[in-house]
Amino acid sequence: MSEAATQSEAATHPTATSPASPPAAEPGPGLLVSLEPLLREWLPRQRWFAGKGRPVTGFGLVAATELLPVGAAKAGLLHLLVRAHQPLVPSQGTPAHPGDCYQLLIGVRETLPPRLAPALIGHVAEGPLAGRTVYEALHDPRLADVLLEALRSTAHVGDLRCERDTRRDIPEGLVPRMLTSEQSNSSIVYGDTFILKLFRRVVPGAHPDLELPLMLSRENCPRVPAPVAWMLADLGRTPAEREPHTLGVLQPFLHGAADGWELALSVLAKGEDFTAEARALGRATAEVHTALTRALPTVTLGRPQLESLVDGMTGRLEAAAQAVPALRTYAPGLRTAFAALADLAAEGRTWTAQRIHGDLHLGQCLRSPSGEWSLIDFEGEPSKPLAERRLPQPVARDIAGMLRSFDYAAHSARPPADGWATVCRAAYCSGYADVAGADPRTDPVLLRAYETDKAVYEVLYEARHRPEWLPVPLAAVHRLATDPCTDTP
Structure with missing residues (x-):
């Protein structure tokens, strides 16, 4: 069956997302028991599963x-929020928690057509779905269209509810396709018009990837695609404890836009200049930061907050040095970056903190065909607790992340283009100053501390996951540890 035919059938079949249809029935209590043997095998293999290396002991x-x-003629769709129980990695002071909660979208068919074979989860042997085949629903255009219809109609089904910006039209008949390049989340593009980002690990509270773009849209900031619709789950043991959990956000799809990382690598391969783009990207970053200060309160970081910040950076360095022997020789020099920040705090220096992107790098930026830059993916580092990701922080953290990204791009070239990174870093800071009125390089101690902290994180990450990339952050570590002045772009 063609995608177009599938789309048409989905539009005419009564579903739980249609305002005229009755509320969807809750699946029976034996559902998870019947799926558990399949999920134990399938879930740890997914790129977005955060608990790799630890067995799943239950759900x-x-x-x-x-x-x-x-029981639908073609396919059913189950939306599940499932908690995966895993043993904690032993560490002093680690609090017990019930396990990560994952959002699963399960398609159910009698038999799976060959085109959906890569989406197979397995064949259910017992329980309410016995004899059925279950699969990752996002690969099925028919089921992906059910999600868009739910958002279009602001459906409220069970614990799920959808909201939208009614000023934006969501047309019917947009053919969906699932993106395969993401790691911590999953996305579906609808007709090159919208992109639906679904969060796989679900936590309670305001999610920054919805919260901040909504705030920025109210500030008329054009650098961030404004949310068109979003899906929430209201969860809690009692009505008084119910709290919204963000499940997904629908935003405009920037058709034809170039990923900043891929664009930089393409320019490097051709030996072309990237400084104009880097400067424009610096201006875009400053526009977003400035809009966030209008939308949300800022705070002042005094000595107690800065000492806590330094303690955290120093602790991460010590832990990384224990895990990666190649880092140990540089540790004394790297500590000076954090000590210099502590010294300024002791002298009474303060800094302003605000809401920031939280995980800014070239891959989080898109350049439109007209040359305009946009920033995307405001969820911060997914491995960190949500409360920590929502804390106000100095903008130097975002800037340091981008400076490290230029360094990574340069070292990805063959041969490495060290001079390329230097001029791009300088151009980015200059562009930032054009809008913000303050050049990040005029605050070298704070910038060096954040870039050092980022490089230490990169060393640990690469040692664990991509050892062949370890020389990239180690080169930065050598620079940062050897001469404090060399960090100024």
Whole structure:
């Protein structure tokens, strides 16, 4: 069946997302028991599964909603929030927690057509789905269209509810396709018009990837695609404890836009100049930071907050040096970056903190065909607790992340283009100053501390996951540890 035919059938089949249809039935209590043997094998293999390296000891069903009846002629759709129980990595002071909660979208069919074979989860042997085949629903255009219809109609089904900006039209008939390049989340593009980002690890509270773009849209900041619709789950043991959990955000798809990382690598391969783009990207970053200061309060970091910040940076350095022997020789020099910041705090120096992007690098930036830069993916580092990701921080953290990204791009070239990174870093800071009125290089101690902290994180990450990349952050570590003045772009 063609995608167009599938789309048409989905539009005419009554679903739980249609305002005229009855509320969807809750799946039976034996559902998770029947799926558990399959999920134990399938879930740890997913790129977005955060608990790799630790066995899954069991599952808990947080919420289950039937978005399309499992007895439907073609395919049913189950929305599950499942808690995966895993043993904690032993460490002093690690609090016990019930396990990560994952958002699963499960397609249910009698048999799976060959085109959906890569999406297979398995064949259910017992329970309410016995004899059925279950699969990752996002690969199925028919089921992906159910999600868009839910957002279009602001459906409220079970614990799930959808909201939208009613000023924006969401047309029907947009053919969906799932993107395969993401790691911590999953995305579906609808007709090159919208992109739906679904968060796989679900946590309670305001999610920054919805919260901040909404704030920026109210400030008329054109550098961030404004949310068009979003999906939430209201969860809690009692009505008084119910709290919204953000499940997904629909935003405009920037058709034809170039990923900043891929664009930089392309320019490097051709031996071309990137400084004009770097400067424009610096201006875009400053526009977003400035808009965030208008939208949300700023705070002043005094000595107690800065000492806590330094303690955290120093602790991460010590832990990384224990895990990566190649880092140990540089540790004394790297500590001076944090000590210099502590010294300024002791002298009474303060800094302003605000909401920031939190995980800024070239891959989080898109350049439109007209040459305008946009910033995307405001969720911060997914491995960090949500409360920490929502804390106000100095803008130097975002800037340091981008400076490290230029360094990574330069070292990805063959041969490495060290001079390329230097001029791009300088151009980026100059562009930032054009808008912000203050050049990040005029605050070298803070900038060096944040870039050092980022490089230490990179050393640990590469040693664990991509050892062949370890020389890239080690080169920065050598520079940062050897001469404090060399960090100024």
